[in-house]
Amino acid sequence: MENTPRIKGIIFDYGGTIDSRGVHWSEIIWDGYQAAGIGIDKAQFRDAYVYAERELARTRHILPHHNFLDLLRIKMRLELEWLAREEIMQPDTDGHLGEAVARYCYNAARECVEEARPVLEALCSRYPMVLVSNFYGNVEAVLTDFDLRRYFKAIIESAVMGVRKPDPAIFALGVDALGMKPGEVLVVGDSLRKDILPAESLGCRVAWIKGKGWTPDEDAATHPSVIKKLSDLLDVAF
16 A cells, blocks of 8 residues: 555546436436336337437537537437337427426436535545546536536547547546546546446546446446445545
8 A cells, every 4th residue: 555656636527427426327317207207118218218329429419519408408309209209109299208307307417416516626626637528529518507617627528539438548638638647546437347447457546436327237346446425535535
């Protein structure tokens, strides 16, 4: 332990880490479906979720100025249109259901962000921080809307940089932005495969905020760096 360099900077993931307590975003959206009274089963929902994610990767629906509510409205439109085409549910012709789910998810994200804010404030007062995120090209707008941009000296976003997690190169860009050695940097994320293992492969310190994942294998996975909530970082970093 004496040879372990002290933490000098922090890299944060965004989606799932700061805005959902480590819970995979499909679970938050599924809760939104339930709250809106959309009567489909979870397997059908997951198919719609995967379709929308692939469509967003294929076609640029989300633009740099879109905040998180805008993003959610677009995602819900794509999911519900797919469900209607597959004759799983009636078309959401007036957009009422999509808006209800989007609002539910946006409010859930804002609640998590406000819960995380004191931790970000405390860490930011002591360490330079960089955000490294797989996102749609609009993470700056999302951060600005939630008043989070001020905590990060740089933003490394997959859609802008042309490299995506789990490629360790995206974390290397974050380390470079901090101007530090990997062993001096703590990487905080919600995904073992996309955040923790690639960052660890560079020699970074890691903290995995683990919530409900996408698969049973993810839920069963373990790692020494697991934290239960973001506030646990204050014990790791101070």
